[in-house]
Amino acid sequence: MTRRPLRIGNASGFYGDRFDALREMLTGGPLDVVTGDYLAELTMLILGRDRLKSPELGYAKTFLRQLEESLGLAHERGVRIVANAGGLNPTGLADAVRALAAKLSLPIAVAHVEGDDLMPYGEGALTANAYLGGAGITACLRAGADVVVTGRVTDAALVSGAAAWWFDWHPDDHDRLAGAVVAGHVLECGTQATGGNYAFFTRHDVSRPGFPLAEVSADGSSVITKHPGTGGVVSVGTVTAQLLYETQGVRYLGPDVTARLDTVRLADAGPDRVAVSGVRGEAPPGTLKVGVTRIGGWRNEVVFVLTGLDIEAKAALVKEQLAPLLSPVASVAWTLSRTDHEDADTEETASALLRLVVRDPSPDRVGRALTSAAIELALASYPGFHVTSPPGAAQPYGTFASSLIPAAAVPHTAVLPDGSRHGIGTQPPRPVEGGMAGGPTAFPGPAREPGPGPGPARELGADPAPEPTPTRRAPLGAVAGARSGDKGGDANVGVWAESDEAWDWLHATLTVDAFKALLPETAPLEVTRHVLANLRSLNFTVTGILGAGVASGHRFDPQAKALGEWLRSRHLDVPVHLLPEPTTPEGTS
Helix, strand or coil: CCCCCEEEEECCCCCCCCCCHHHHHHHHCCCCEEEECCCCHHHHHHHHHHHHHCCCCCCCHHHHHHHHHHHHHHHHHCCEEEECCCCCCHHHHHHHHHHHHHHCCCCCCEEEEECCECCCCCCCEEEEEECECCHHHHHHHHCCCCEEEECCECCCHHHHHHHHHHHCCCCCCHHHHHHHHHHHHHHCCHHHHCCCCCCCHHHCCCCCECCEEEEECCCCCEEEEECCCCECCCCHHHHHHHHHCCCCCCEEECCCCEEEHHHCEEEECCCCCEEEECCEEECCCCEEEEEEEEEEEEEEEEEEEEECCCHHHHHHHHHHHHHHHHCCCCEEEEEEECCCCCCCCCCHHHEEEEEEEEEECCCCCCCHHHHHHHHCCCCCCCCCCEECCCCCCCEEEEEEEEEEEEHHHCCCEEECCCCCEEECCCCCCCEECCEECCCCCCCCCCCCEECCCCCCCCCCCCCCCCCCCCEEEEEHHHCEEEEEEEECCEEEEEEEECCHHHHHHHHHHCCHHHHHHHCHHHCCCCEEEEEEHHHCEEEEEECCCCCCCHHHCCCCCCCCCCHHHHHHHCEEEEEHHHCCCCCCCCCCC
16 A cells, blocks of 8 residues: 655754744644754854864754744644754754753654764864765654754755655665655755745745645655745746756765656646656765865955945055065955946945955964054045954864765664664665766766867757847846855856747757856866756856855855856847847836
């Protein structure tokens, strides 16, 4: 007998997300499981610094506060809770949840997953964590856990681990697991699946989007939706945008399964309902990703406000005056943002911002003495001198790097509600045509189009390019959506079209060379284009644009969150028939 679909929701996309979301998900409608994703590369650094202060810290304290008002609701409604809020100390968080349950007189069975923490790990490492799969979560739920907290598992594992428990899937149920991983990837960032951060946000009321949920079926297919009456929207577009977020290539490698993103099919299944089907899975690689954070050094910054005329000359004067002081500093970066407008009717819109960012292994060279020296120019520099903040001390910054480790070398362990420890076996990679799964020759066929040149005119049997048609200069965003994000020091930019005609044009036009021309900052970097024809989407990986990752603050936009919006704002020749009809102002004809 086939079990009914699993209703699984998300109540957190990051450490610091909407505090009330857990209660809202529990009271908004029926659920079997609610998940919370609290971990990211930057979060691991934050938790690592917490752990330096006290070994009892290292987990997301917000989660525990949320449970104070929601644990009773979950127990009353029979909803299991699965969260990676354990961070660097899942044991400590599990103990704290048990203490909270006792305080609230609730008979809650608590379990946790550990083994991801690989410290000590190389010179200077602050944290080092393997990305585990969902099998430990599955074991905890099978043992009767009401609450499961984990350390560093993959974000999607929160859903795939719960689905494997619900349907009693086996490790070689690759297609089913891949479908659940795709559903988990859609849910993991919370309201990004329900209209948050959406390219076409003006079409919908997204002032307070509800959190998403998935109805996962026994075959791995799912329907993405949200509780009735909550804000935002679930559409093929919002789900497409989230599917493209922070992925690299058509094969989404994970510890439990390799999900083929080029097999995903989306369909409108009714108001705020999107069906996800057709997902194929392959054996996982024999390695796990390890994320390592380190303290990279010390940084400081000063932002000078330049108002009115002679902006460039004013900037040049400040740079000249500070040059002697900056000469011994390891890294000095000046950025002039021309936010000023000619003949502006407010002082703020007449002003530009000159940003100085300094980094050095020594806090002394970039400390308060340097920022104070900048302030000492106040009466001796350009007219109208002022800055956005007073002198500040140097702050540590972090770096993030990733590597691979044999999966069998990681002690993936489920600590069950009765305290017993269950080691999670590692399934050996399976031979496939061309080599072992996860190896360099494992997957025959073109999986990507490397830069710098353009890719082939068509992949996957697409039709030849259409005949030239009349064009008009317009922003790419008039006909395409985009979403971007970070993967360590790399960025990814997913771009999608909403119609077959627009996809034909986008696919033929937005080559690697065209991408680099539209975003000149990417020109010297390696850019790879991946084609996801079923989603009418292209996904670009920009290698190294974020330096040592978000914690290093390498760029103005350190997580590449807005890289896709910059791309959409760039102009190129667009076929006229693809452009929306210009709106006619009221009172005209």
